[in-house]
Amino acid sequence: LAKTTQPISMDSYEGQEVNITCSHNNIATNDYITWYQQFPSQGPRFIIQGYKTKVTNEVASLFIPADRKSSTLSLPRVSLSDTAVYYCLVGDMDSSASKIIFGSGTRLSIRP
Amino acid sequence: DTEVTQTPKHLVMGMTNKKSLKCEQHMGHRAMYWYKQKAKKPPELMFVYSYEKLSINESVPSRFSPECPNSSLLNLHLHALQPEDSALYLCASSPGEGLEQFFGPGTRLTVL
Numbered sequence: 001l002a003k004t005t006q007p008i009s010m011d012s013y014e015g016q017e018v019n020i021t022c023s024h025n026n027i028a029t030n031d032y033i034t035w036y037q038q039f040p041s042q043g044p045r046f047i048i049q050g051y052k053t054k055v056t057n058e059v060a061s062l063f064i065p066a067d068r069k070s071s072t073l074s075l076p077r078v079s080l081s082d083t084a085v086y087y088c089l090v091g092d093m094d095s096s097a098s099k100i101i102f103g104s105g106t107r108l109s110i111r112p
Numbered sequence: 113d114t115e116v117t118q119t120p121k122h123l124v125m126g127m128t129n130k131k132s133l134k135c136e137q138h139m140g141h142r143a144m145y146w147y148k149q150k151a152k153k154p155p156e157l158m159f160v161y162s163y164e165k166l167s168i169n170e171s172v173p174s175r176f177s178p179e180c181p182n183s184s185l186l187n188l189h190l191h192a193l194q195p196e197d198s199a200l201y202l203c204a205s206s207p208g209e210g211l212e213q214f215f216g217p218g219t220r221l222t223v224l
Contacts, residue, residue, distance in 0.1 A: 034212060043116075044213075092209070093142075097158070098168075
């Protein structure tokens, strides 16, 4: 199973860049790396997905080294509204249900 | 229409009741998912329908029964639940490769 490991919590300040790393040592060849943001009592919201190297969109960047055993979500210039839980997820849509496992999540707190 | 809808928003049921949760998406996505999320825990995948073919997480008890009437609809039938089944039940759909999923707002289930 491509189990993921993330820091339990992180703190930062408004305007800073935040990097959250996820370890996934047993990632399979067909697996993608996907990150989600979740606010209390809401469903997770997709942030970014990648397979290798670097992916960037309007809200974040995702860095994936060549061995794909880890990945780093980078949030540029965070604001108070980025306070949330961030989950790393590794797998593919065609994976069996027992092989799609959310990480424990990183609780990010942004201070003024 | 770019959202996943879930009904009801809240549900309270007794241990002898039979109820159903409903999920709908009109984005033409090929896969749909049911997750269970307990407080301060990551979502746990229960079932996946990919091209209307079911994949089951073997740890899910048989008192939960999924149904996919068509590619836009997903139901979760509940029967003889236990108080520990109280949780937020999330539905999601996925358009293509990887695990880019669109989540609904969830159904908050309380079992008395």
